[in-house]
Amino acid sequence: MWGLNLQFGVGGVANLAYVVVVAAGAYTYAVLTLGPPAASGGFQHYVLGLRLPFPVALASAGLAGGVTGVLIGVTGLKRLRQDYQAMVMLVVSLMAGTVVAADTGLFNGNAGLSLIPNPISGVSGMTSGWPYVGIVAACCLIGFVVLRRFTTGPMGRALRAVRDDETAAAAIGKDVVRLRLVVQAAGGVFAGLSGALLVAFIGGWSPAAWAPVETLALLTAVIVGGMGSDAGATVGTLVVTVLLLQGVQFLPEIRSHPGLKEALGWMTLGAVTIAFIWVRPQGIVPERRPRHGREAPPTHVGRIEPLPPPASRPGAGGEAILEVERLVRRFGGVAAVDGASFTVRRGSITGLIGPNGAGKSTALSVISGFLEPGGGAVRFDGADVTGRPAHELARRGLVRTFQLAREFRGLTTLENLLVAAPGQRGEGAPGVLAGRRYWGGQERELVARARGLLAMFGMADREDEPARNLSGGQKRALEVMRALMTRPRLLLLDEPMAGLSPRLAERLEEVLLQLQRQGLSVLLVEHELDVVDRLCEQVVVMAQGRVISTGRMAELRTRREVQDAYVLG
């Protein structure tokens, strides 16, 4: 029974407080279906006691699970290291257990609730549990279909992107906070439902039933089966619950050690978990990424069609697409950017150069919303965007790339591009529920555009390769392509040429010039001055956090202050 119920666990992330959510669903179901406490002789105390019908209680349990999931998820929003986060979850589950066990008025404390009705218990003549098994199986089937829609479409792709690299996901306009809460809520709903189904089956529920050690069983199931794979979670659950936990029941009983069998079961479970992390961290059924058929030939080769500028904004359409004014950013006592001002003209490629430590990358991070400014202003397309979050800026058309490539490791090359496309129908609730019918058409267009980009960079044959397998230079190129996929109007490139093969670098230069002719504006941070010379009509020189000179590259080479900055650092 556990097996069928727990396969829903995949919706959640590796969440050590998962059992708490299951428990929330179970308790909700219990107190909603039970009669008033006094009616059952008053031997157990609890809140509510509404005697609601099964479907209502089940739905409420799902809701309770979702809410609990979000509440726990909020603690995970703070950017803690993964292991710290895991610890917070562990502590939350311990704390919840302690409180529920100690407070007898809420759910009857440590003794737990019993005599919880299930939908067939009132029907006369049904003494076996089989009809209920049927109901659960039906729920599982529906659940699995919904789950598949959730994990396989654009929504699942966006979630995996967030999982692989939050920062890069924000850079292409994904609202990381919203996506993480969505996954917590969805996982919570599944957990709450599974808790309700379980508690209706066994009829009783107490703190001992959801000790933190049960979470390990769930985690083991996910790890053994394969993280991020729906089929894997099903396999893992079957293996863990059926083979390990139930399997030890068939060992011969040893009179002198009553707890021995259970102990052996848990020990095996622990050993299996370690063994899998050691030998086969991807699990029995590894995460598979979809391949896209040949139905969408490349289009838009050599064209990116920047997003149209928002129509009715005063000041939009002016000469400068980006104006940076007296920008300041301090780290401790050091002002990495110390009052820098410059502009990027619409439709130009502007270079930003300077010796190491001049504050170029920091300036880029502040402009693109990854770092809070310590002072000054940033105007994009006439609108003040100072200190706005990165994903919002990306959606407005201001997109950056990173100095070190940040690919979504678990996604294929093609998916890395697809996930970046703005305004995807499959990323909202209707897209998840309605499935491919709703977003399939748009998806085909996106595949075609992505293939167009891949063709431009001569990487068409790599589209189904997981991004982690690409070479360093290809990852850099992917980074630029992904940024282009968002259809930016201003592209901030942080040393895009570094690490590129000469062939790819040449290709990128051509592409940038081509895109510029189509109206794309670029701010290019680059150390290779020859490249800057060829591409940029306007170059800004920074040193020690300030702009020390502006002009054409040829003029700058002759200027005293620029030479000094490079020689003296």
Add this chain to the structure above:
Amino acid sequence: MHLLVDAVGFGIAAGAVIAIGAVGFSLQFGMSNVLNITYGALMTLAAYLGLFLLGRGLSAWAAMPLCAALVGLASVGFRRLVVAPLRRRGTGALGMVIVTVSAGIIVEYAIVAVAGTAAQSYGRQSGATLHLLGMTLTAGQVAIILIAAGLMLGLHLLLTRTTLGRAMRATAANPTLARSCGIATERVGDAAWLLSGGLCGAAGVALALTTVSFDFTLGSVFLIPMIAAAVLGGIGQPYGAMLGALVVGIASEVAGALWDPAYKDVVAFLILIVMLLVRPRGLFGAAWSARRLLA
């Protein structure tokens, strides 16, 4: 009022036990960057080893160093056989936590398989009580406070006055740099795990001595106040952990006295969660670590 003073006294005693464990935990975490949940189970192991030795007629005070040594060796073994190889295979932070949780469960249930789930006790230790500044403490509690103070002083001297201590601090601060300076970081790591395992063992016996009865969950329950103390003081900073241990110990005991003993642990949970969410670097943050301590 008297209740409160007594609670503070108990809090100091509890803090002393937490301190022994938390300092070891903090040292280990600072050195290896692995959140080692197995630490709790090893503490339980020490408590049961102590029980076994007590059954053989040893006194608890003789059992403590012996248990400390054995658990220290177990800790090094765990590092050598599980943690270090997995590290080399590139297992991530989350994977390591799951591994240490699993290993902890294996140790715990191995104890269950041998000793069962029944509650155990070291029996009544010397019944003499001491009165100090209005606080009433048993002789055992006073002894543990003294032992804790002694261990802390020893650790301080080790970290600041010996080559090994300097090597440990260097490795904690930057393992790569330490290695390229000619420090045998692997051996230094072993030493750190031996030391922290020893502290873990001593804490396990001390904990068993001061609680009325315990079972196989002893250490994993106690892990939370310990981690809370370590985080409060800033992970990897032993002096912070000492202070953190006192804060957690006194806060829990006072809350238990004023409110409901069942919620005693909840105080530690809350401290830990709030610290992790609000100030994960610890109360003293960067200012503290500037004083040439670990990390």
